Amino acid sequence: MLLFLSAFALIAIGLVVIYSAGGGPGTRGSMFAAKQFVWTGISMIPFFIILGKGFSKLMEWSYMIYFISLTLLVVVLVSGASVKGAQSWLSIGPFHLQPSEIGKISLALVLSRHLCRYPPNTLSGFLGGLAVAAPAAFLVLLQPDLGSTLVYCFMVFIALITSGTPWRYTGTLIACSLGMLPIAWNFLKGYQKLRLMVFLNPAVDPLGAGYNxxxxxxxxGSGGFLGKGFLQGLQSKLHFLPEPHTDFIFSVFAEEFGFLGTVFLLAIFGLLFCRMISIAIKAKDQRAKVFISMVAGWIWFQTVESIGMSMGILPVTGLPLPFVSYGGSSLLAIIIAIGLISSVGLSSVKMYE
Amino acid sequence: MVDIRRSIDKRLRIWLLFMLAGLLALVVALWFFQVVRTDRYVRLASENRLRMLRFPPIRGEIFDRNGVPLALNLKTFNIMGYPLDIKKYDLLPIISDVLTKHGIPSSPEDLSSRIEKQYWAPYRAVIIVQNLTLTQMTAILSDPVFPRLLFPIQVTCRTYPAGSIASHILGYVAEISREELVSRGDSGYKGGDFIGKNGIEKQYEDLLRGKSGEEILEVDARGRKIRSLTEKVPEKGKDLHLTVDLGAQRLVETLFGDFRGAAVAMDVETGEIRVLFSAPGYDNNPLAWGVSGTEWAHLIYDESKPMMNRAISGVYPPASTFKPLVGLAALSEKAITRNTSFFCGGTFRFGGRVFKCWQKYGHGNERIVSAIKDSCDIFFYQAGLKTGIDNLVKWGNLFGVGKVTGIDLPGESTGNIAGKDWKMEKFHEKWYQGDTVNYSIGQGYLLVTPIQMLRMYAALANGGKLFLPRLVSVNQPQYTQLDLNGYNLNLVRNGLIDVVKRGTGMKAGEFGVSVAGKTGTAQNPHGLDHALFVGYAPDKEPRYAAAVIIEAGEHGSSVAAPIVGELLAYLVTHDETYSKQN
Incomplete structure (x- = not known):
């Protein structure tokens, strides 16, 4: 179970970096790391339930799951807690959940099922797929959580491609999206525009958004080849970096473990993707193939965006680095997704016997 | 079918290659960043040519309702330096000499530990000395031995022109503590920042605070600025205009003299607080500038508790000022009518005990209006017994007794409404009728804060609007409309008018404005009785309500009543709408 191992290697790295990012021993770093550890434990419950139930069972429930997620996304808009200008948190007792994270799984489930039932090789199938996905993406955009919306869109895009959309449709979709950009620009909030402008030219920034x-x-950069060593990073300590344990966790890691460490981290991600796609190819269930490609799209998009952002070569969107960043909901969602993929892997092994 | 699956597999392989290519691109980018170090900022940082500087936020200022300043920012200067330069040129002894020469004694060890506390990175500026006046700053800078690598920045320091008169309203600011830094998380506070520690400064911290500024600059090999790479100027927080009238506040302070206690006044139609005064007071100016441990201990352990805001945190028995509520409850629950009379012979025997009236010769036959006027204890003992403790507690609850009022200040006390359930839980003892007798004249287990009493009387004055008291006005004042019988309410209000016209509170009516209200003298187990008066004015068309408690003031009628009278007269005569009408 290389998939499982690489996922847990990433989570373990995450715990170490969260600890360091929070300031090391006796600070909130240990509290964050402990919380994240508890979340990992909690996430193992649904993980094993899913392994027991099997992928196809959840596939049967996919419409219901999707409906529940959409309801949660509406609830969070109406009564959620607002954090940094986005209404994306739902408090259930001591737990704070981000429905947009669970929404990613439900979207992958429902869309892979739908696209295999009604293949997007005709125009109506193609538009039907878009129509199924649209409400989720739209509700997340309303929060407004631009980063997650981009993840949703990217997942839909990958699903359409792998499920056999003719290239002329995808081409048109890309052209349309590019055409929409100037219109979308007007809908962006001031700070979002600023982030994008800062990305285009970080040195000239009158309002200081480029500071981070x-x-x-x-x-x-100061990590160098070997890094400064565990707990030795200066930048991340004492609020010097904004949100070092979530959005900018990669910067902490890169500073302390250097180029060697970052290549190692990326290699684990590479291994993870190889295993995912290999399970997808071995799977007989067409829906599983599309589903896995979507989950891979989700993890890949966030990984590239989060790492690119910390180098300043991609705009700041506030997306967490999968497995590594502090955050219960995001960890829970990803472990559930890994559980689903493992279940696909197990069932195809059984069939070959 | 097989065909479709094969086409999907082909696309999956392409997708995998694409993903791996993306990761590889990241590796290449990281190679450039971390090993070749092509990034400009990384290069500047590694060559020690990058400097970062933070400008603290500028706090919003606070004014009273007439625009009189209550909290202002004084322009002062901090002398800054970069740990990198200080270490490289071994500046600490020089700095210590210069500062000591200019009357700021600071040993190299002090400086070193101060720098240590603020240290983030060698190229991030730290404060060497703070809060210098312009003269101090120029004197130090023009000293020939002053190290050129240090530089001043302009900052602000909080000052409170009204000092102890308004310190319980405003609170004060001080340097953020380690615990606050942790609990505030990522909200942008840095060590050395100022934060509201009490009062309005604490309550409206988020509005007042403002935003910090930052500058990243490039310097040459000798530490001189070449250019600014990014610059963000600090932003000022929002100015606040309070509902408080400093003139009235000042008047109360004069009237109090050396008394301890509290005074509060409210606009009965909006819930806006005009006066909130607690004595003894403390000067909040030195707290904002930083006090030593011993000075702080003096304030905290002073047995007169000057830091305590008695107006919202002090709990007292309401004593006779509670009687109008008992009367209203008795009338509303139909325990009595306007014509019910009880005979007062100075004593009342009940359950084997003798309860006395304050007037030992007795009041004779009393009805509700005259009983309020005379503050007859015997009448209310019996009215309270007929109403029953549960109904009294119910009416107390309606008027917010024993509950926080929700005023926009931190540290409000709840008081205690008591009652059967409370006594059972607290003492595991049942409620006796005798307890009800004491309760009916506002004694016993009943405890209230001055702001609660004020709000209750304001609701009597305005026809049952129980306001959320505000120090910062809002467009839509919040209140709960109580369902009161107008006829019963008028009986009680007539009683309150008579108190000042010909009853126990005549001294409140000597200031040219018609006042209605009630005196109170609360038993104090620690010493002399507390004196209370709560009332409103003008008596027929109330505009303002006020409550005063004087600790160990002995008699509400002679000590507290005139203060309320003079305060209400001030408020009413300074009211624009009122003076236009008359």
Whole structure:
């Protein structure tokens, strides 16, 4: 179970970096790391339930699951807690959940089922697929959580491609999206526009939004080949980097473990993707193939975006680095997704016997 | 079918290759960043040519309702330096000499530990000395031995022109503590920042705070600025205009003299607080500038508790000021009518005990209006017994007795409404009728804060609007409309008018404005009785309510009543709408 091992290697790295990012021993770093550890434990419950039930069982329930997620996304808009201008948190007792994270799984389930039932090789199938996915993406955009919306869109895009959309449709979709950009620009909030502008030119930034990016770049760069060593990063300590345990966790890691460490981390991600696609190819269930490609799209998009952002070569969107960043909901969602993929892997092994 | 699956597999392989290519691109980018170090900022940082500087946020200022300043920012200067330069040129002894020469004694060890506390990175500026006046700053800078690598920045320091008169309203700011830094998380506070520690400064911290500024600059090999790479100027927080009238506040302070206690006044139609005063007071100016441990201990352990805001945190028995509520409850629950009379012979025997009236010769036959006027204890003992403790507690609850009022200040006390359930839980003892007798005249287990009493009387004055008291006005004042019988309410209000016209509170009516209200003298187990008066004015068309408690003031009628009278007269005569009408 190389998939499982690489996922847990990433989570373990995450715990170490979260600890360091929070300031090391006797600070909130240990509290964050402990919380994340508890979340990992909690996430194992659904993980094993899913392994027991099997992928196809959940596939049967996919419409219901999707409906529940959409309801949660509406609830969070109406009564959720607002954090940093986005209404994306739902409090259930001591737990704070981000429905948009669970929404990613439900979207992957429902869309892979739908696209295999009604293949997008005709125009109506293609538009039907878009129509199924649209409400989820739209509700997340309303929060407004631009980063997650981009993840949703990217997942839909990958699903359409793998499920056999003719290239002329995808081409048109891309052209349309590009055409929409100037219109979308007007809908962006001031700070979002600023982030994008800062990305285009971080040095000239009258309002200081580039400040974080510059600090993050220095953190990554000062790591050098070998890194400064565990707990030795200066940039990340004492609020020097904004949110070092979530959005900018890679900067902390890169500073402390250097180029060697970052290549190692990326190699684990590479291994993870290879295993996912290999399970997808071995699977007989067409829906599983599309599902896995979507989950891979989700993890890949966030990984590239989060790492690119900390080097200042991609705009700041506030997406967590999968497995590594502090955050219960995001960890829970990803472990569930890994559980589903493992279940696909197990069932195809059984069939070959 | 097989065909479709094969086409999907082909696409999956392409997708995998694409993903791996993406990761590889990241590796290449990281190679450039971490090994070749092509990034400009990384290069500047590694060559020690990058400097970062933070400008603390500028706090919003606070004014009273007439625009009189209550909290202002004084322009002062901090002398800053970079740990990198200080270490490289061994500047600490020089700095210590210069500062000591200019009357700021600081040993190299002090400086070193101060720098240590603020240290983040060698190229991030730290404060060497703070809060210098312009003269101090120029004197130090023009000293020939002053190290050129240090530089001043302009900052602000909080000052409170009204000092102890308004310190319980405003609170004060001080340097953020380690615990606050941790609990505030990623909200942008840095060590050395100022944060509201009490009062309005604490309550409206998020509005007042403002935003910090930052500058990243490039310097040459000798530490001189070449250019600014990014710059963000600090932003000022929001100015606050309070509902408080400093003139009235000042008047109360004069009237109090050396008394301890509290005074509060409210606009009965909006819930806006006009006066909130607690004595003894403390000067909040030195707290904002930083006090030593011993000075702080003096304030905290002073047995007169000057830091305590008695207006919202002090709990007292309401004593006779509670009687109008008992009367209203008795009328509303139909335990009595306007014509029910009880005979007061100075004593009341009940359950084998003798309860006395304050007037030992007795009041004769009393009805509700005259009983309020005379503050007859015997009448209310019996009215309370007929109403029953549960109904009294119910009416107390309606008027917010024993509950926080929700005023926009931290540290409000709840008081205690008591009652059967409370006594059972607290003492595992049942409620006796005798307890009800004491309760009916506002004694016993009943405890209230001055702001609660004020709000209750304001609701009597305005026809049952129980306001959320505010120090910062809002467009839509919040209140709960109580369902009161107008006829019963008028009986109680007539009683309150008579108190000042010809009853126990005549001294409140000597200031040219018609006042209605009630005196109170609360038993104090620790010493002399507390004196209370709560009332409103003008008596027929109330505009303002006020409550005063004087600790160990002995008699509400002679000590507290005139203060309320003079305060209400001030408020009413300074009211624009009122003076236009008359």
């Amino acid at each position: 990016v510059i600090q993050s770049r220095i953190a990554v």
